Amino acid sequence: MTRSRVIGAVLALAVAAVAGCGTGDSVDVDAAGDTGGGGSGGTLTAAIGGEPDQLDPQRTSAYYSFQVLENVYDTLVEPGPDLRMGPALATKWTTSADQLTWTFTLREGVRFSDGSPLTSEDVVYSYQRIISEKLNQAYKFETVKSVTGPDPTTVVVALTKPTPNLLANLGGFKGVAIVEKSNVESGAVKTRPVGSGPFAVAGYTSGDSIELARNDNYWGAKPKLDRVKFTFVKDPTVALQNLRGGEVQWTDNLPPQQVTALKDDGGDVSVESRSSTDYWYLALNQGRKPYDDVNVRRAIAFALDRDAIAKAAKFGQATVNQTAIPKGSSWHYEYAPYRHDPDQARHLLGQAGVRGLTLDLMVTSEYPETVSAAQVIAAQLKDVGITVKIRTLDFAQWLDEQGRGTFDAFLLGWLGNIDPDEFYYAQHRTGGTFNFHKYSNPAVDKLLDAGRTESDPVARKRTYDQAAKQIVDDASYVYLYNPDVVQGWSKQVTGYQVRSDRAIRFRDVGLDR
């Protein structure tokens, strides 16, 4: 029959193409099967919300990349559970009397997962690469004059100015990881990075998953798991189904509206949350009238009901805050001058002589919580006579407009900060790199400059408290809330802890079977 031959030919061609193209790019470095043999620790499958753009830790800026790389790489120092910086590749360090020279002692006998030794040369190479190629984290090395390795286990960092937050800069997250020169130069680092962490990348199927295998050269306690497989599941409902069905054992991509119910009774699933160091805020463009008037900004701060905003945006998985740094951090400063007071807001707007104001608020679908929060904010501001026009953009366009300053206001968050300098400097210093909303107060500039170099912790805390108070009083940012980190895992998983900096560490995790 002619017709069946025709259809058959078309389909046969397509099938042949499928078979001919092979099967992605998944190569195992060792023979361990994914279900594991006798006495093995098994494979934990983790569902994350998207695919890493690349796996070069110094080049990527994607959180999805760092979820994977947290388990592959080491930094000189690293934040412990309380986010205080502690030893990692460096076991100890000393600071010169003038605070300008830091000397780190490296752990003996550390090896990369490919077996080659990790020495001070690798640390020097890694930092030089960030500085000379002007990679993403280059701004963290602003005060670094030189990095040298006088012997294989000593690294000396010379500074132009005292830098009390140097440890956070050198170890706050894996963006400043120690990389292997040959791995970088061959270009393999983008898909097959070689680090010294508890696991090593064993396979990468583009669009589908990344598989890690235990690094037997790891310097720390031997990880219990044989393998960790990260799969990319964008839809939270689908991720939850995978967790419930046992296809995955861990995910941080849970439908926010179901979190409360899951925490109460998740069946075979444990859901836990922890308040994070992230904060979400409303920024008003002070390069535009009338937002250059502090009374207008304060009026908006008084008009907002933060509890309602947090409830809408995060389904209650957040703690409201009028400053940036959350309770629980040693840098927290208790200050909350803005109660929800529409009368006060109207009064301040009257003082500023502002009537019938229309505010252009820019939010992004990349972070759906900004879209929900914007709707509540619009309703609250309407109550004091401000009409809010919400513009929902995709993130690429959003970033573009933020950079060009074409907005009255925007909503966004800052994630993963540890040191107060990271919380305030680039955002609120006049001309600061992230000061897209054009805030400028010489008094705050002075405090932020002083805090950068102040080495006495008590005096430093006092400086940042003053800066925080002024920033809140000026409503440079209108701070809204600190969200919780919410993650869920199967009851088989043992030893996992939710961290407030969102670092996903599987090194101490086991799997009961």
Next chain:
Amino acid sequence: MARFVLRRLLQSAIVLLGVTLVVFLLLQLVPGDPVRVALGTRFDQQTYDALRERSGLDRPLVAQYVSYVSHALTGDLGVSFRSGQPVTTIVLERLPATLSLAVTAVLLALLVAFPLGVLSAVRSGSALDHAARVFSQFGVSVPDFWTGIMGILLFAGVLGWLPPSGYVALTEDPAGWASHVILPATAVGLVTASILTRFIRSSVLEVLSEDYVRTAVAKGLRARVVVVRHVLRNALIPVVTVVAVQLASLVGGVIVIEVLFAWPGVGRLTYDAVQARDYPVLQGAVLFVAALFLLMNLLVDVLYARLDPRIGAR
């Protein structure tokens, strides 16, 4: 025949060149800066300038386009802004997943649409015909991601028969592949089945009203013989085109379903590339899909020429 194919190939090349130009120009119109997306929110101006230079985005547009096309002619589609991997490798890696999903969806669709379409035409006005029309109306109206989510909730959640998402390569584990492909392929296939059912029905109806069918009936042939030998043979020729076009468009267009089911195909690649403004990957993916489309069309035309000599002679 050889001249016919050669002429079509030449035309295809010109179309592809046009595609590169249109895509390139469109990307310039889309707001959003790939360098900013790559760097996220935390970087300083020097880092921005350095990456812009490394990506070649600081060059004039004409220079960028000319160098893109001249490299593309040698098979080099550039490297991804995001991952630094060659675009050709990236797209080829994703092709098997997409092709296997698209082919399965079209096969499922044909399995339903062929009998349904033919029967509802032959027994036009019957209860079956009405049911078929309701089915195809439903299939084209309900969005595929909705059927997808319902499928996941029912077959993965409540019944636990199928995995909710993910992908296993057909060549590695055929059974695993089948269990993963069935939900997304059904979600996509339902839409295709509805379109094909309608098309097959109207095509068969049209042929049924032809004079030669009346003649065949009049000379006393049995209904079965009339339908199989005279009607289907003629009615299904245009259907081949529609099936081929459906298949080709599925290869480029199952974006939503691929994202929902975490299916590592070209659609998901395109989605991620759009989000990141990864121009080289986007251009590469569009070019591949366009080429595939043209190839399908050429194939159909060649088959036509064999079925119907009048086409080749022209």
